[in-house]
Amino acid sequence: MPFSFKHRPQEAVTTQTPTPFSPAPSTHPAPRRDVYLDFAAATPMAPEAVAAMLPYLSERFQNPSAPYAAARAVGADLEDARARLAHVLGARPANVTLTAGATEANNLAIAAVSGQVLVAATEHQSVLEAAAARDHATIPVGPDGRVDPADVARAIGPATELVSVSLANGEVGAIQPIRKIAAVVAAERARRLAGREGRPILLHTDASQAAGYCSVNVSSLGADLVTVSAAKVYGPKQVGLLYAADGVRLRPLVRGGGQEGGVRSGTQNVAGVMAFACALELAERLRPRECRRLATLRDALQARLVREFPWCVVAGPRKAANRLPGLLHVSFPGLEARRLVILLEREGVSVGTGSACAASKMRVSHVLSAMGVPERVAAGSLRITLGRPTTEGDVDYAADAICRVVRAEAARMGLGEVRDA
Known part of the structure; x- marks a missing residue:
């Protein structure tokens, strides 16, 4: 059945400490339902974004670059959408380059300099x-996945021209101290100017995973280059943007007709951009409410799993303000994550094991490795990400399914009651 926002009742939002779920699943499991909990990998398009897109299909x-009236009107609509995207960023439209997703935007940002990249x-x-x-060169992270601004200062050398740190990590949910990192970069810039x-x-900063959960206002971030993806804010895939501050000269990776100020040639994806503008505006409008709601659901799910499996390991920052609200990264040492994912899928629950890109290549997470997570722990990791359609009933059903599957797998592996993470 196609994924839909319709007929999915939303529970009341509360800022109180979440009440734990029932202590154990019933001996008569609830009727099977399909529960998608991998929103960090992909989000379904919001109905409003679909509606905004359809006329341009x-x-x-x-073609917005053609000279006749109908094309000029489409071009005007494209520029209006660019202005709306820029407004969410607190930027001028001229500073926004439209791209085919976050990957292209990130590559464009890295290509903006010729010196060393951190x-x-x-x-x-x-x-x-x-x-x-x-x-x-690489900047290390702490056990919680966060960058210490002091490490950034130590890593900057005479040849350094760009520092790239994501606003939030999509695997463990760590929100980075971008403002403090920006202060380090600004201090180095001032030193160079004085000398x-x-x-x-x-x-x-790649703000793809953070948009909709953190402010992406470029002034508050202090970043010179910011990446945002439509695919992570309930918009279409293969649509994104790169903000570049005044004075930052982007170097084209794609040459041709000279669109996007000569930075990114190729006919613009007008339909996708119209949907992107609608989706980003909606995500920003819903952000305060959704952050509270998702954090409540996530915390309740985490409490349930930790209570049922005291030996499990929750990765990422402990402080709520430093972690994305709808993301739970939990490891079950001694178990195999890929097998857990398959068994959960049979129960109707879809979860990830980390970055969808890395998972498709069946490789150990570089994020967990960088955090110093032992391979035995990392091998049993699940990334559970909640989203706008997620209800309390979905989380309750998923919690029961995870408990059943983990218990069964632990028994199959003969792990017994004593486990050393």
């Missing part, structure tokens, strides 16, 4: 791979 199909060890592969093709050094230094 049919009667308003014209990247956090837990960055998305699109940042790590782009940086690996040039002079680069009449000509080498620039910029800060890039």
Whole structure:
């Protein structure tokens, strides 16, 4: 059955401490239902975004660069959508370059400089791979997945021109101290200017996983380059943007007709951009309420699993303000995550094991490795991410299913009652 926002009752939002779920699943499990809990990998399009998109797939199909009236009208709509996206960012439309998703935007950001690039060890592969093709160095993270701004200051060298740290990690939910990192970069920039050094230094943050849960206002972030993806805010896939501050010169990766100010050639995906603008505006409008609601559901699920399995390991920051509200990364040492995912799918529950890109290649999470998580623990990791359609009933059903599957697997592996994480 297609995923739908319709007929999914939303429970009342509360800021009180969540009440734990029932202590154990019933001997008569609830009727099977389909519960999707992998919103960090992909979000379904919001109905409003679909509606905004449809006219540009049919009667308003014209190329926005063409000279006649109908095409000029489509071009005007495209620029209006760009202005709406810029408004959410607190930026000017001229500073927003439309891209085919976050991966392209990240590559475009890395290509903006010619000197050394510093990247956090837990960055998305699109940042790590782009940086690996040039002079680069890695910034370590702590056991909670967060970057210490002091480590950024120590890592900056004479050749450093770009620091790239995501606003929030999509695997363990760690929200990075971007404002403090921006202050470090600004201090180095001021030092270079005072010393009449000509080498620039910029800060890039990939805000793809954070948008809709954290402010992406570029002034408050203090970043020179910001990536946002439509696919993570209930918009279409393969649509994104890169904000670049005044004075930052982007270098084109795709050459051709000169669209996007010559930075990103190719006919713009007008339908996708219209949906993106609608989706990002909606995500920002719902952000306060959704953050409270999802944190309540996530905390209740975490409390249930920790109570049922005291030996499980929850990764990421302990402080709520430092973790994405709808994300729970939990490991069951001694068990195999891929098998847990398959068994949960049979129960109707879809969860991830980490970054969807890494999971598809069946490799150990570089994020957990960077955090110092032992391989035995990392191998049994599930990433559970809640989203706008998620209800308390969904979480309750998923909790029962996870408990059944983990108990069965622990028994099959002969782990017994004593487990050492």
